[in-house]
Amino acid sequence: MLNWLDDSLRSARNCFTRTQTHKWFIVIVIGMMIGQEHIGVTSVIRELWLNPVHYHAALHFFRSTALSLEMLQGWLIQLVLKSGILYTENGMPVMPADGTKKSKEGKKMPCIKRLHQESENSSKPSFIYGQMFGVVGVLAGNIGKLFCIPLSIKIHDGDRQILKWDAREPELESGSHVVRIIRDACRCARKLGRSILLLDAYYLSVPALTALAEEAKSAGHELLSIVVRAKKNASAYLLPERKSGKGRPPKKGETVKLMELWERDAGSRCQATVTIYGKEETVSFLSYDLLWGKKLYKLLRFVIASIDGSKPIILATNDMNLAPLQIIRLYSYRFKIECAFFQLKHVIAGFAHRFWSAAMPKLNRFAPSSSDPLESVGNENDRKLIIGAYRATLTYVTVACIALGLLQACSLMFADEINASPLRWIRTRSNPTPSEASTADFLRKIIFKLFGLSSNLSIIRIIKSFQLCSDDSNQADAA
Numbered sequence: 001m002l003n004w005l006d007d008s009l010r011s012a013r014n015c016f017t018r019t020q021t022h023k024w025f026i027v028i029v030i031g032m033m034i035g036q037e038h039i040g041v042t043s044v045i046r047e048l049w050l051n052p053v054h055y056h057a058a059l060h061f062f063r064s065t066a067l068s069l070e071m072l073q074g075w076l077i078q079l080v081l082k083s084g085i086l087y088t089e090n091g092m093p094v095m096p097a098d099g100t101k102k103s104k105e106g107k108k109m110p111c112i113k114r115l116h117q118e119s120e121n122s123s124k125p126s127f128i129y130g131q132m133f134g135v136v137g138v139l140a141g142n143i144g145k146l147f148c149i150p151l152s153i154k155i156h157d158g159d160r161q162i163l164k165w166d167a168r169e170p171e172l173e174s175g176s177h178v179v180r181i182i183r184d185a186c187r188c189a190r191k192l193g194r195s196i197l198l199l200d201a202y203y204l205s206v207p208a209l210t211a212l213a214e215e216a217k218s219a220g221h222e223l224l225s226i227v228v229r230a231k232k233n234a235s236a237y238l239l240p241e242r243k244s245g246k247g248r249p250p251k252k253g254e255t256v257k258l259m260e261l262w263e264r265d266a267g268s269r270c271q272a273t274v275t276i277y278g279k280e281e282t283v284s285f286l287s288y289d290l291l292w293g294k295k296l297y298k299l300l301r302f303v304i305a306s307i308d309g310s311k312p313i314i315l316a317t318n319d320m321n322l323a324p325l326q327i328i329r330l331y332s333y334r335f336k337i338e339c340a341f342f343q344l345k346h347v348i349a350g351f352a353h354r355f356w357s358a359a360m361p362k363l364n365r366f367a368p369s370s371s372d373p374l375e376s377v378g379n380e381n382d383r384k385l386i387i388g389a390y391r392a393t394l395t396y397v398t399v400a401c402i403a404l405g406l407l408q409a410c411s412l413m414f415a416d417e418i419n420a421s422p423l424r425w426i427r428t429r430s431n432p433t434p435s436e437a438s439t440a441d442f443l444r445k446i447i448f449k450l451f452g453l454s455s456n457l458s459i460i461r462i463i464k465s466f467q468l469c470s471d472d473s474n475q476a477d478a479a
Contacts, residue, residue: 001414002446005406006457012075021066023462025399028061030459032403034444038349040396049451050466062355062392062399069398073152076402077191080140080149085412087139087146089196089330090321092225094139095188096148096198096337097181099156102345103130107363108356110390111158114369129365132157133397134181136188137337138195140412143275145433147408148336150344150401152184155394161374162390165383178203179211182224186215189223196319198334201229204316206293212318225319227330230302234258234314236290237297252297258314262286262304274325276332281307287324292316303327343404343436350400355392359385404436411439418442 009026016022031044041058044050050058080086086093101115109131117128134156137148156177175183181203189195216222238253269284276283285305291297303324306312315327322330344350359382361373377383411418415433418424423445424438434442450460451467 001410001417001443002450002457002459004413005410006459008079008406010458011079012072015071015075016067018064018066021061021064023465024058024061025067026459026462027466028058028399029403029406030447030463032348032350032400033407033440034447035349036444038352040349040352040354043349043352048463048466049468050463051468054466059392062353062395063388064395065391067395069394072398072402073188074191076149076405077138077151077188080138080151080405080409081192083409083413085140085409087141089326093192093195094198094330094333095136095151095185095192095195095224096139096334096340097134097136097185097203098200098334098337098341099132099134099177099181100341101128101130101132102351103128105129106354106356108358108360109354109363110162110357110360110374110386110393111155112363113158114365115157129363131155131393132177134177134184135337135341135401136181136185137340138188138192139333139336140408141433145412145431146333146336147412147436148340149405149408150337150340151188151405153394153397153401154180154184155390156180158372159390161372161377162387166387166390175207175211178205178208182208182211183215186212186219186223190219194222195224196330197224197226198331198337199226199228200334201231204228204230204234206296209293209296209298209318225317225322227315227317227319227322227327227334229331230258230314230316232259232314234292236288236292236300236302238290239299252291256290258288258302258304259312261288262312270324272325274329276307276329277335283307283325283328284309285324285328289320301327340404344400347407347437347440348400348404350397350404353393353396355389355396357385357389359383360389407436407439407443410443411436421446 009029012025013022016025027048028044031048035043035047037043037046044058045052045055101117104112106112111131112129113132115128115130115132117126134154135150136152137150140147140149185197212224235255235257237255240250240253265286269286271282271284273280274283283305285303288302290300290302292300300316300318301320303315304312305315305328315331317327361376377386411434418434418439421442424442451464
Protein backbone atom coordinates (compact mmCIF):
# COMPACT_ATOMS: atom_id res chain seq x y z
CA MET A 1 0.00 0.00 0.00
CA LEU A 2 2.79 2.43 0.90
CA ASN A 3 4.59 1.62 -2.34
CA TRP A 4 1.44 2.44 -4.30
CA LEU A 5 0.98 5.67 -2.36
CA ASP A 6 4.60 6.58 -3.00
CA ASP A 7 4.34 5.97 -6.74
CA SER A 8 0.99 7.78 -6.98
CA LEU A 9 2.10 10.93 -5.15
CA ARG A 10 5.39 11.09 -7.05
CA SER A 11 3.46 10.88 -10.34
CA ALA A 12 1.81 14.24 -9.52
CA ARG A 13 5.10 16.07 -10.13
CA ASN A 14 3.92 17.47 -13.47
CA CYS A 15 1.18 19.43 -11.71
CA PHE A 16 3.81 21.66 -10.06
CA THR A 17 6.35 24.03 -11.52
CA ARG A 18 8.60 23.81 -8.44
CA THR A 19 10.00 20.71 -6.76
CA GLN A 20 9.62 22.18 -3.28
CA THR A 21 5.91 22.83 -3.86
CA HIS A 22 5.47 19.20 -4.88
CA LYS A 23 7.21 18.08 -1.68
CA TRP A 24 4.86 20.20 0.40
CA PHE A 25 1.93 18.68 -1.47
CA ILE A 26 3.07 15.21 -0.41
CA VAL A 27 3.53 16.32 3.21
CA ILE A 28 0.11 18.00 3.39
CA VAL A 29 -1.72 15.05 1.79
CA ILE A 30 -0.15 12.51 4.14
CA GLY A 31 -0.79 14.81 7.10
CA MET A 32 -4.48 15.02 6.20
CA MET A 33 -4.75 11.27 5.63
CA ILE A 34 -3.47 10.34 9.08
CA GLY A 35 -4.57 13.45 11.01
CA GLN A 36 -6.75 13.21 14.12
CA GLU A 37 -7.01 16.91 14.94
CA HIS A 38 -9.23 19.36 13.08
CA ILE A 39 -7.26 22.58 13.28
CA GLY A 40 -6.05 23.04 9.74
CA VAL A 41 -2.36 23.43 8.95
CA THR A 42 -1.43 23.28 12.63
CA SER A 43 -2.66 19.70 12.84
CA VAL A 44 -0.38 18.70 9.93
CA ILE A 45 2.63 20.16 11.77
CA ARG A 46 1.70 18.25 14.92
CA GLU A 47 0.72 14.93 13.37
CA LEU A 48 3.94 14.53 11.35
CA TRP A 49 6.28 15.96 14.02
CA LEU A 50 7.36 18.71 11.64
CA ASN A 51 9.67 21.47 12.78
CA PRO A 52 7.46 24.46 13.74
CA VAL A 53 9.73 26.77 11.73
CA HIS A 54 8.08 25.29 8.63
CA TYR A 55 4.61 26.51 9.61
CA HIS A 56 4.70 29.64 7.44
CA ALA A 57 6.14 27.65 4.53
CA ALA A 58 3.19 25.25 4.84
CA LEU A 59 0.78 28.20 4.82
CA HIS A 60 2.47 29.61 1.72
CA PHE A 61 1.93 26.30 -0.10
CA PHE A 62 -1.82 26.95 -0.28
CA ARG A 63 -1.32 30.43 -1.78
CA SER A 64 1.41 29.29 -4.16
CA THR A 65 1.02 29.86 -7.90
CA ALA A 66 3.38 26.93 -8.60
CA LEU A 67 0.51 24.44 -8.68
CA SER A 68 -2.45 23.98 -11.01
CA LEU A 69 -5.73 22.84 -9.48
CA GLU A 70 -7.04 21.85 -12.91
CA MET A 71 -4.00 19.63 -13.51
CA LEU A 72 -4.38 18.10 -10.04
CA GLN A 73 -7.98 17.24 -10.88
CA GLY A 74 -6.88 15.62 -14.13
CA TRP A 75 -4.15 13.71 -12.29
CA LEU A 76 -6.67 12.35 -9.76
CA ILE A 77 -9.05 11.26 -12.54
CA GLN A 78 -6.26 9.43 -14.36
CA LEU A 79 -5.18 7.80 -11.09
CA VAL A 80 -8.71 6.48 -10.52
CA LEU A 81 -8.92 5.20 -14.09
CA LYS A 82 -5.56 3.41 -13.90
CA SER A 83 -6.31 1.82 -10.52
CA GLY A 84 -9.23 -0.17 -11.95
CA ILE A 85 -11.60 0.66 -9.09
CA LEU A 86 -14.09 2.73 -11.12
CA TYR A 87 -17.71 1.62 -10.92
CA THR A 88 -19.62 1.75 -14.22
CA GLU A 89 -23.22 1.32 -15.30
CA ASN A 90 -23.87 0.49 -18.96
CA GLY A 91 -20.16 1.19 -19.51
CA MET A 92 -20.48 4.71 -18.05
CA PRO A 93 -18.97 6.04 -14.80
CA VAL A 94 -21.50 7.18 -12.21
CA MET A 95 -21.00 10.67 -10.76
CA PRO A 96 -23.02 11.90 -7.76
CA ALA A 97 -22.99 15.69 -7.33
CA ASP A 98 -24.34 18.05 -4.70
CA GLY A 99 -23.62 21.19 -2.74
CA THR A 100 -22.51 21.49 0.86
CA LYS A 101 -22.37 24.45 3.22
CA LYS A 102 -19.72 24.99 5.86
CA SER A 103 -20.31 27.56 8.57
CA LYS A 104 -17.47 30.05 9.04
CA GLU A 105 -17.33 32.91 11.52
CA GLY A 106 -14.34 34.72 10.00
CA LYS A 107 -15.08 38.38 9.30
CA LYS A 108 -12.16 38.75 6.87
CA MET A 109 -12.51 35.45 4.98
CA PRO A 110 -13.51 35.51 1.28
CA CYS A 111 -16.89 34.26 0.05
CA ILE A 112 -18.62 34.23 3.44
CA LYS A 113 -22.32 34.55 2.71
CA ARG A 114 -25.64 34.35 4.52
CA LEU A 115 -26.87 30.88 3.58
CA HIS A 116 -30.15 29.13 4.18
CA GLN A 117 -29.67 25.98 6.24
CA GLU A 118 -32.28 23.24 5.83
CA SER A 119 -33.19 21.33 8.97
CA GLU A 120 -35.66 18.52 9.57
CA ASN A 121 -35.63 19.23 13.32
CA SER A 122 -36.93 22.79 13.02
CA SER A 123 -40.02 24.07 11.23
CA LYS A 124 -38.64 27.61 11.14
CA PRO A 125 -36.14 28.57 8.42
CA SER A 126 -32.61 28.98 9.75
CA PHE A 127 -29.61 30.77 8.32
CA ILE A 128 -25.86 30.44 8.78
CA TYR A 129 -22.85 32.43 7.66
CA GLY A 130 -20.38 30.37 5.73
CA GLN A 131 -19.11 29.16 2.37
CA MET A 132 -21.05 27.25 -0.27
CA PHE A 133 -19.20 24.47 -2.11
CA GLY A 134 -20.23 22.48 -5.16
CA VAL A 135 -18.79 18.95 -5.28
CA VAL A 136 -18.73 16.38 -8.08
CA GLY A 137 -17.59 12.85 -7.29
CA VAL A 138 -17.37 9.47 -8.99
CA LEU A 139 -18.33 6.06 -7.63
CA ALA A 140 -15.59 3.50 -7.06
CA GLY A 141 -15.76 -0.09 -5.87
CA ASN A 142 -18.55 -2.61 -6.34
CA ILE A 143 -22.13 -3.21 -5.23
CA GLY A 144 -20.87 -4.62 -1.93
CA LYS A 145 -18.97 -1.43 -1.08
CA LEU A 146 -19.16 1.83 -2.99
CA PHE A 147 -17.20 4.99 -2.26
CA CYS A 148 -17.77 8.42 -3.76
CA ILE A 149 -14.35 9.86 -4.65
CA PRO A 150 -14.63 13.68 -4.85
CA LEU A 151 -13.10 14.88 -8.12
CA SER A 152 -14.08 18.56 -8.24
CA ILE A 153 -14.82 21.02 -5.46
CA LYS A 154 -15.35 24.74 -5.96
CA ILE A 155 -16.88 27.69 -4.17
CA HIS A 156 -20.23 28.40 -5.81
CA ASP A 157 -21.36 31.59 -4.13
CA GLY A 158 -19.80 34.96 -3.37
CA ASP A 159 -16.85 34.68 -5.76
CA ARG A 160 -18.17 36.58 -8.78
CA GLN A 161 -15.95 39.64 -8.25
CA ILE A 162 -12.88 37.53 -7.48
CA LEU A 163 -13.28 35.63 -10.74
CA LYS A 164 -13.47 38.93 -12.60
CA TRP A 165 -10.23 40.12 -11.00
CA ASP A 166 -8.22 36.93 -11.44
CA ALA A 167 -6.65 36.95 -14.88
CA ARG A 168 -5.65 33.28 -14.47
CA GLU A 169 -9.28 32.16 -14.59
CA PRO A 170 -10.03 30.87 -18.13
CA GLU A 171 -13.46 32.53 -18.20
CA LEU A 172 -16.02 34.02 -15.87
CA GLU A 173 -18.21 31.35 -14.32
CA SER A 174 -21.81 32.23 -15.04
CA GLY A 175 -25.12 31.12 -13.67
CA SER A 176 -26.40 29.86 -10.38
CA HIS A 177 -25.09 27.02 -8.25
CA VAL A 178 -27.27 24.62 -10.26
CA VAL A 179 -25.72 25.66 -13.58
CA ARG A 180 -22.19 25.62 -12.17
CA ILE A 181 -22.56 22.10 -10.80
CA ILE A 182 -23.63 20.94 -14.29
CA ARG A 183 -20.62 22.63 -15.90
CA ASP A 184 -18.23 21.17 -13.30
CA ALA A 185 -19.64 17.70 -13.96
CA CYS A 186 -19.23 18.19 -17.71
CA ARG A 187 -15.56 19.10 -17.24
CA CYS A 188 -15.05 15.83 -15.36
CA ALA A 189 -16.98 13.90 -18.03
CA ARG A 190 -14.66 15.26 -20.74
CA LYS A 191 -11.85 13.33 -19.02
CA LEU A 192 -13.83 10.29 -17.86
CA GLY A 193 -16.00 9.83 -20.93
CA ARG A 194 -19.78 9.93 -21.05
CA SER A 195 -21.06 9.51 -17.50
CA ILE A 196 -24.25 9.24 -15.46
CA LEU A 197 -24.84 12.23 -13.18
CA LEU A 198 -26.94 11.72 -10.03
CA LEU A 199 -28.68 14.81 -8.65
CA ASP A 200 -31.27 15.74 -6.05
CA ALA A 201 -34.62 17.43 -6.75
CA TYR A 202 -33.09 20.90 -6.40
CA TYR A 203 -31.20 20.49 -9.69
CA LEU A 204 -34.02 19.68 -12.11
CA SER A 205 -34.46 23.04 -13.83
CA VAL A 206 -34.59 24.56 -17.29
CA PRO A 207 -31.22 26.41 -16.85
CA ALA A 208 -29.55 23.12 -15.85
CA LEU A 209 -30.82 21.27 -18.93
CA THR A 210 -29.91 24.25 -21.12
CA ALA A 211 -26.35 24.29 -19.74
CA LEU A 212 -26.13 20.53 -20.34
CA ALA A 213 -27.14 21.00 -23.98
CA GLU A 214 -24.60 23.81 -24.42
CA GLU A 215 -21.78 21.67 -23.02
CA ALA A 216 -22.76 18.75 -25.28
CA LYS A 217 -22.77 21.04 -28.31
CA SER A 218 -19.34 22.41 -27.36
CA ALA A 219 -17.91 18.90 -26.94
CA GLY A 220 -19.55 17.56 -30.09
CA HIS A 221 -21.21 14.65 -28.28
CA GLU A 222 -23.35 13.90 -25.23
CA LEU A 223 -21.39 14.20 -22.00
CA LEU A 224 -23.88 13.30 -19.29
CA SER A 225 -26.92 11.15 -18.71
CA ILE A 226 -28.64 12.67 -15.71
CA VAL A 227 -30.74 10.83 -13.13
CA VAL A 228 -32.49 13.40 -10.98
CA ARG A 229 -35.36 13.51 -8.54
CA ALA A 230 -38.34 15.72 -9.41
CA LYS A 231 -40.55 17.65 -7.02
CA LYS A 232 -43.84 16.13 -5.90
CA ASN A 233 -45.89 18.79 -7.68
CA ALA A 234 -44.02 18.34 -10.97
CA SER A 235 -45.98 18.53 -14.19
CA ALA A 236 -45.04 17.59 -17.74
CA TYR A 237 -46.46 17.56 -21.25
CA LEU A 238 -47.72 14.71 -23.36
CA LEU A 239 -46.08 14.17 -26.72
CA PRO A 240 -47.78 16.33 -29.40
CA GLU A 241 -50.21 14.69 -31.73
CA ARG A 242 -49.57 15.20 -35.42
CA LYS A 243 -52.52 16.90 -37.08
CA SER A 244 -53.17 17.23 -40.76
CA GLY A 245 -53.70 20.63 -42.24
CA LYS A 246 -51.93 23.94 -42.33
CA GLY A 247 -50.13 25.68 -39.53
CA ARG A 248 -47.09 25.11 -37.38
CA PRO A 249 -46.98 21.67 -35.74
CA PRO A 250 -47.46 21.76 -31.95
CA LYS A 251 -44.39 21.54 -29.72
CA LYS A 252 -46.16 19.88 -26.83
CA GLY A 253 -49.32 18.08 -25.90
CA GLU A 254 -51.63 18.32 -22.94
CA THR A 255 -50.24 19.28 -19.53
CA VAL A 256 -50.37 16.47 -16.93
CA LYS A 257 -49.46 16.27 -13.26
CA LEU A 258 -47.29 13.25 -12.55
CA MET A 259 -48.86 12.43 -9.18
CA GLU A 260 -52.28 12.42 -10.83
CA LEU A 261 -50.98 9.87 -13.32
CA TRP A 262 -49.83 7.73 -10.38
CA GLU A 263 -53.34 7.71 -8.94
CA ARG A 264 -55.07 7.34 -12.30
CA ASP A 265 -53.00 4.37 -13.45
CA ALA A 266 -52.93 2.55 -10.10
CA GLY A 267 -54.05 -0.67 -11.75
CA SER A 268 -51.13 -0.58 -14.21
CA ARG A 269 -48.36 -0.34 -11.60
CA CYS A 270 -45.52 -2.81 -11.99
CA GLN A 271 -43.84 -4.53 -9.05
CA ALA A 272 -40.29 -5.81 -8.76
CA THR A 273 -37.54 -6.44 -6.25
CA VAL A 274 -34.60 -4.04 -6.26
CA THR A 275 -31.50 -3.75 -4.08
CA ILE A 276 -31.65 -0.30 -2.47
CA TYR A 277 -29.21 0.81 0.22
CA GLY A 278 -27.94 -2.75 0.52
CA LYS A 279 -31.37 -4.32 1.10
CA GLU A 280 -33.84 -6.16 -1.11
CA GLU A 281 -36.91 -3.94 -1.41
CA THR A 282 -40.25 -4.43 -3.16
CA VAL A 283 -40.91 -1.50 -5.47
CA SER A 284 -44.09 -0.44 -7.27
CA PHE A 285 -43.46 1.84 -10.23
CA LEU A 286 -44.82 3.46 -13.38
CA SER A 287 -42.80 4.85 -16.28
CA TYR A 288 -43.71 7.64 -18.71
CA ASP A 289 -41.84 9.37 -21.54
CA LEU A 290 -42.96 13.00 -21.44
CA LEU A 291 -41.84 16.48 -22.43
CA TRP A 292 -40.65 18.74 -19.60
CA GLY A 293 -39.65 22.37 -19.15
CA LYS A 294 -41.52 25.54 -20.07
CA LYS A 295 -40.42 26.65 -23.57
CA LEU A 296 -37.79 23.88 -23.51
CA TYR A 297 -39.94 20.76 -23.95
CA LYS A 298 -37.12 18.28 -23.39
CA LEU A 299 -38.02 14.61 -23.70
CA LEU A 300 -37.43 12.91 -20.33
CA ARG A 301 -38.25 9.50 -18.92
CA PHE A 302 -40.16 9.83 -15.64
CA VAL A 303 -40.35 6.97 -13.15
CA ILE A 304 -42.80 7.20 -10.25
CA ALA A 305 -41.85 4.66 -7.58
CA SER A 306 -43.05 3.59 -4.15
CA ILE A 307 -40.88 1.42 -1.90
CA ASP A 308 -42.85 -1.03 0.28
CA GLY A 309 -45.96 1.14 0.15
CA SER A 310 -44.25 4.37 1.21
CA LYS A 311 -44.97 7.77 -0.33
CA PRO A 312 -44.04 7.76 -4.02
CA ILE A 313 -41.11 9.70 -5.42
CA ILE A 314 -40.61 10.97 -8.97
CA LEU A 315 -37.35 10.35 -10.82
CA ALA A 316 -36.36 11.64 -14.25
CA THR A 317 -33.60 10.99 -16.78
CA ASN A 318 -32.65 12.22 -20.23
CA ASP A 319 -31.28 8.80 -21.20
CA MET A 320 -33.98 6.67 -22.78
CA ASN A 321 -31.71 3.61 -22.66
CA LEU A 322 -31.99 3.41 -18.87
CA ALA A 323 -34.66 0.99 -17.65
CA PRO A 324 -37.03 2.10 -14.87
CA LEU A 325 -35.59 -0.30 -12.28
CA GLN A 326 -32.10 0.79 -13.23
CA ILE A 327 -33.08 4.43 -12.68
CA ILE A 328 -34.46 3.62 -9.22
CA ARG A 329 -31.33 1.73 -8.20
CA LEU A 330 -29.00 4.38 -9.59
CA TYR A 331 -30.70 7.16 -7.68
CA SER A 332 -30.12 5.27 -4.44
CA TYR A 333 -26.38 5.69 -5.07
CA ARG A 334 -26.73 9.47 -4.87
CA PHE A 335 -26.54 9.22 -1.07
CA LYS A 336 -22.90 8.16 -1.39
CA ILE A 337 -21.90 11.79 -1.84
CA GLU A 338 -23.48 12.57 1.53
CA CYS A 339 -21.25 9.86 3.01
CA ALA A 340 -18.27 11.52 1.29
CA PHE A 341 -19.21 14.87 2.88
CA PHE A 342 -19.27 13.22 6.30
CA GLN A 343 -15.84 11.64 5.82
CA LEU A 344 -14.45 14.86 4.36
CA LYS A 345 -15.58 16.84 7.40
CA HIS A 346 -14.93 14.36 10.22
CA VAL A 347 -12.03 12.15 9.05
CA ILE A 348 -9.99 14.42 6.76
CA ALA A 349 -11.01 17.77 8.34
CA GLY A 350 -11.35 19.04 4.80
CA PHE A 351 -13.12 22.25 5.84
CA ALA A 352 -10.87 23.21 8.76
CA HIS A 353 -9.25 26.02 6.77
CA ARG A 354 -9.06 29.56 8.13
CA PHE A 355 -7.54 31.62 5.30
CA TRP A 356 -8.25 35.33 5.50
CA SER A 357 -6.87 38.65 4.33
CA ALA A 358 -6.74 42.05 6.00
CA ALA A 359 -7.67 43.54 2.62
CA MET A 360 -11.13 41.89 2.78
CA PRO A 361 -14.01 44.22 3.68
CA LYS A 362 -15.27 43.30 7.14
CA LEU A 363 -18.30 41.02 7.10
CA ASN A 364 -21.48 42.99 7.69
CA ARG A 365 -24.21 40.69 8.96
CA PHE A 366 -26.89 43.35 8.47
CA ALA A 367 -26.13 44.10 4.82
CA PRO A 368 -28.70 42.92 2.25
CA SER A 369 -27.89 39.54 0.74
CA SER A 370 -27.90 41.00 -2.78
CA SER A 371 -24.97 43.34 -2.03
CA ASP A 372 -21.36 42.30 -2.69
CA PRO A 373 -18.78 44.00 -0.40
CA LEU A 374 -15.98 43.14 -2.85
CA GLU A 375 -17.32 45.70 -5.33
CA SER A 376 -15.88 48.44 -3.13
CA VAL A 377 -12.31 47.07 -3.39
CA GLY A 378 -10.45 49.13 -5.98
CA ASN A 379 -6.82 48.86 -4.91
CA GLU A 380 -4.94 46.40 -7.13
CA ASN A 381 -2.72 45.13 -4.31
CA ASP A 382 -5.75 44.50 -2.09
CA ARG A 383 -7.36 42.54 -4.89
CA LYS A 384 -4.27 40.33 -5.20
CA LEU A 385 -4.30 39.63 -1.46
CA ILE A 386 -7.98 38.64 -1.58
CA ILE A 387 -7.36 36.42 -4.61
CA GLY A 388 -4.55 34.75 -2.65
CA ALA A 389 -6.86 33.95 0.26
CA TYR A 390 -9.50 32.67 -2.17
CA ARG A 391 -7.01 30.42 -3.97
CA ALA A 392 -5.70 29.16 -0.61
CA THR A 393 -9.22 28.07 0.32
CA LEU A 394 -9.72 26.25 -2.98
CA THR A 395 -6.31 24.58 -2.72
CA TYR A 396 -6.99 23.39 0.84
CA VAL A 397 -10.34 21.76 0.02
CA THR A 398 -8.95 20.29 -3.24
CA VAL A 399 -5.99 18.69 -1.44
CA ALA A 400 -8.40 17.39 1.22
CA CYS A 401 -10.49 15.74 -1.52
CA ILE A 402 -7.34 14.14 -2.92
CA ALA A 403 -6.43 12.83 0.54
CA LEU A 404 -9.91 11.33 0.92
CA GLY A 405 -9.76 9.80 -2.57
CA LEU A 406 -6.41 8.15 -1.81
CA LEU A 407 -7.80 6.69 1.43
CA GLN A 408 -10.79 5.29 -0.46
CA ALA A 409 -8.57 3.82 -3.16
CA CYS A 410 -6.37 2.17 -0.52
CA SER A 411 -9.46 0.72 1.18
CA LEU A 412 -10.60 -0.88 -2.07
CA MET A 413 -7.23 -2.02 -3.43
CA PHE A 414 -5.54 -3.19 -0.22
CA ALA A 415 -8.43 -4.47 1.88
CA ASP A 416 -6.76 -7.86 2.42
CA GLU A 417 -3.50 -6.25 3.53
CA ILE A 418 -5.30 -3.98 6.00
CA ASN A 419 -7.58 -6.70 7.39
CA ALA A 420 -4.74 -9.22 7.80
CA SER A 421 -2.63 -6.85 9.87
CA PRO A 422 -2.70 -7.32 13.67
CA LEU A 423 -2.74 -3.53 13.88
CA ARG A 424 -6.29 -3.53 12.54
CA TRP A 425 -7.90 -6.31 14.57
CA ILE A 426 -11.68 -5.78 14.79
CA ARG A 427 -13.94 -8.16 16.69
CA THR A 428 -16.86 -7.78 14.28
CA ARG A 429 -16.46 -6.51 10.72
CA SER A 430 -19.52 -5.10 9.01
CA ASN A 431 -17.88 -5.24 5.58
CA PRO A 432 -14.72 -6.86 4.16
CA THR A 433 -13.71 -3.49 2.72
CA PRO A 434 -12.45 -1.19 5.51
CA SER A 435 -13.86 2.29 5.90
CA GLU A 436 -11.89 5.48 5.32
CA ALA A 437 -11.45 5.92 9.06
CA SER A 438 -10.10 2.37 9.47
CA THR A 439 -7.66 2.84 6.60
CA ALA A 440 -6.50 6.17 8.04
CA ASP A 441 -5.88 4.56 11.43
CA PHE A 442 -3.95 1.69 9.82
CA LEU A 443 -1.85 4.11 7.76
CA ARG A 444 -1.14 6.22 10.85
CA LYS A 445 0.30 3.22 12.70
CA ILE A 446 2.50 1.84 9.93
CA ILE A 447 3.84 5.20 8.77
CA PHE A 448 5.01 6.14 12.26
CA LYS A 449 6.91 2.87 12.53
CA LEU A 450 8.86 3.85 9.38
CA PHE A 451 9.90 7.24 10.76
CA GLY A 452 12.39 5.51 13.04
CA LEU A 453 13.81 3.33 10.26
CA SER A 454 15.72 3.93 7.07
CA SER A 455 13.25 3.72 4.20
CA ASN A 456 13.52 3.86 0.42
CA LEU A 457 10.08 5.44 0.11
CA SER A 458 10.19 8.99 -1.20
CA ILE A 459 7.23 10.10 0.93
CA ILE A 460 9.01 9.00 4.13
CA ARG A 461 12.27 10.72 3.18
CA ILE A 462 10.46 13.95 2.28
CA ILE A 463 8.51 14.03 5.55
CA LYS A 464 11.62 13.28 7.60
CA SER A 465 13.44 16.16 5.90
CA PHE A 466 10.94 18.56 7.51
CA GLN A 467 10.90 16.96 10.94
CA LEU A 468 12.56 18.23 14.10
CA CYS A 469 15.21 15.53 14.05
CA SER A 470 16.30 16.41 10.49
CA ASP A 471 19.63 18.21 10.08
CA ASP A 472 18.64 19.70 6.77
CA SER A 473 15.19 20.95 7.80
CA ASN A 474 16.24 24.59 7.97
CA GLN A 475 17.91 24.26 4.61
CA ALA A 476 14.73 22.77 3.11
CA ASP A 477 12.63 25.57 4.52
CA ALA A 478 15.01 28.19 3.10
CA ALA A 479 14.70 26.57 -0.31
